[in-house]
Amino acid sequence: MSQPDEIRKIQTQGVHHITLTGADRQTSIDFWEGVLGMPFIFDQPNLDNPDEGHLYFDPGDGRLITIFTNETRTPDPARTPTDPGCVHHLAFNVSQASFWQAAKRLEARGIKHSGPKDRGFMDSIYFTDPMGLLIELASYRFEPPEGCRHADVMIEAHRIRVARGDHHIDREHLADAIELLVERRHQSLSADRGAKNPY
Known part of the structure; x- marks a missing residue:
């Protein structure tokens, strides 16, 4: 009689990429690169849907944020669902120098935001992208010692x-x-x- 296979973990080693459904190509580029400064590094069709584009952005750590685009979709600022299983928000790391400029730079574009929030170990500010997804800019209040994360x-x-x-x-x-x-x-x-x- 055969024994069942041993149950083992599948060990992750970081976030590889996050893919979001966006509107049109230019709105995606204007937000991810033009507001958040993420270099636009890769552009190809969505290999699972020939009617969509697939844009890749570098959020600053060499990982990837990718966006499916379609020229028939338009931005919808209504808040994305927060039901169980849905994404509540995405948080991106910014330096303290950048964090304390964020409110002013959002306001220059007419983007509503939460204002700075004291999170004890970090500072946060929240706003939504053109598709209604909640975005957090988070800034640690500490640097880890050498050799630590x-x-x-x-x-x-x-x-x-x-x-x-x-x-x-x-x-x-x-x-x-x-x-x-x-x-x-x-x-x-x-x-x-x-x-x-x-x-």
Whole structure:
């Protein structure tokens, strides 16, 4: 009698791309490159639908945002569905320098937005694309230590927050997580690496 195959994970290694249904070609280029600054890097037909185009944009990390276009579709600013299983929003990373210019630059185009939102570990601002999809511009309030990722800091900050019974991650949790990661991952000749007051 044969044994069933062992159940194993399929290990992901990052987001490869996200594909959205857009309106016409020019609206897509004007928004993704002309508003969000994503270089337009690749253009071909939708290989599953010859009536559509397939545009590729670089969101800044070498991954891809792709858009299916059709010249018969027009922008519809009504909010996209948020039912279970639907995409609620897409968040894109921006620097603090860019984040604090975002509201002014959206307003120059007449784009309504949420204004800056304090998320404890990051700052956020929300607005919709021409198709009604909610877009978030998110900016971390910290840089991870050398050799660490933002996710490494976040999981340590979460553990610290939970241990202290705090409501959400904030700057102090992040600072303590960064200190912990440096102590754990970076060597020192000192026998005692505790905090000191030399004054």
